[in-house]
Amino acid sequence: MRVTQSMLSNNMLLNLNNSYGKMSKLQDQITSGSKITRPSDDPVVAVKGMGYRRDLGQVEQYTRNMNEVNNWLDTSDESLNQVGEQMKRVRELVIQAANDTNTPDERAKAKAEIDQIRKQIQDVANTKVGDRYIFSGTKTGQPLFINGTLNNANVNSEDVKIEVYDGIQMTVNTAGMDLFKSVDDMMGKISDVLDPNRIPLATSDEISSTLGGVTSTSTDDDITTMHNKILETQADVGARQNRVELMENRLSIREISVTKQLSNNEDVDYSKAITEMVTSESIHQAALSVGAKIIQQSLVDFIR
Template sequence: MRVTQSMLSSNMLRNLSNSYGKMSTLQDQINTGKKITRPSQDPVVATKGIGYRTDLNKVEQYQRNLGEVNNWLDSSDDALDHVGEAVKRLQELVTDAANDSKTSDDRKKIQVEITQIRKQIQDLSNTKVGDKYIFSGTNTLTPLHDGNTFTDTSIATGLNKEVKIEVYDGVQINVNTTGIQLFSDIDAMLEKIETSLGNGSAGTVISGYLSDINNMQNNVLEKRADIGARQNRVEMMENRLESQEIIATKRMSENEDIDLEKAITEMITQESIHTAALSVGSKIIQATLVDFIR
């Protein structure tokens, strides 16, 4: 085959163009730190990257969900802690009122404080996270106590239902504590104690409420123990998600990120090749028709 000057020039220009393309690709990789900047450069890398990003986005969403779970559980535990303190104070007051040395006026003064404790517990039953009532079951927009009475379970059927939040694929955690039974029982007990104190009941009658108060304290502790168990589970889920985040980030980096040292070395090598090609090419295209006529 006869090789002409035109063929040499065309091959040289094509090779130089390819060399510029390789240097451009390497330059983009060094600038961005990524193997590709367009999916068309490597569809396999691009497809895997989408998968890894999806996994990472899911982990981040679950971490946000856990933040909401912690908000509910912490708020529930704090509210019940205050209920426990109120019941403890109630126990002290009833013990004091049961003393037969107390006069009717003394017991009425105690009654006034118990009335305030009752109102405080009613307020605690309406504890909210954001705009949601956390002790109202799935009826999160309905207060447990409307200022007069507690909501009737026969009307609001969701009061004893669980509110769940997804914290992992197929894993949900119950974030609420159903409080209608607990708060209504405490309120009914307080109403009876108020009535007894107001009617001037004997000390033996008043002391009879101490066992009921003790039972209520145990009920509050049981609720808090259940919350504590769920908080421990949430902590384990947080650790698991942190591990999954590290794994997903590592895989994504291995798939997309370049080896910077290797890329710089390849860039220097390609520049040397390109410089040599330019030097040789300049000699090839020097000859003109006038040079051949000479």
């Protein structure tokens, strides 16, 4: 095959264009910090990158879900703590009222304060996170109490769950219908016992029976029993808070792991890319020099 001058020129231009293309790709990698600028550069890297980004997106969503879980649990814990503190005050009032030296007026004052505490506990039972009631089961749009009456027709004791990891859901609410109903019934019972208009007036033993504990006449709806139920519910909330902390650590570890995998998959090795860039520039300059020598002079150059 006869090699002509035009063939040499065309081959030289083709090789120079390939050299420019390689240097352009290396320059893009150094500038962007990524091995690829478009999926066609390396489909395998691109597909893996999509998977890693999907995983990171899930971690971000689970982290947002975890914040919502913390909001529910923290609010529930604080609300139950308020109820527990009110139980202590009710106990103090009952102990004072159980003294036979108290007059009906003094018991009436204790009853009035207990009635206000009862309303306060009902307000706590209607605690909301955002626009959702946290003690109404899955009926989060309905308050637990309406005008001092349990809204048992429109609330339930079902669990509200939020996904916090792949296939893992956590119960974020505390089903308060039974608990707050028991507390409210107990408060109503105490209020009736302390009623100064009651005939006959309650004896000190009757009043003391509402305390529970070591009293021989204690019942299942006394103050001690109710307070213990509240503490048990708080303990359950605390256990879930501890688990949330463990899940947050797990999410953090997963985020670090996936980010590292994404970096290893896509991030350019600067030292390697810069070395290749310098090498390509040297080869390109050499190609230009050799090409200039290969191209022969034209007939016009000889005529001159």
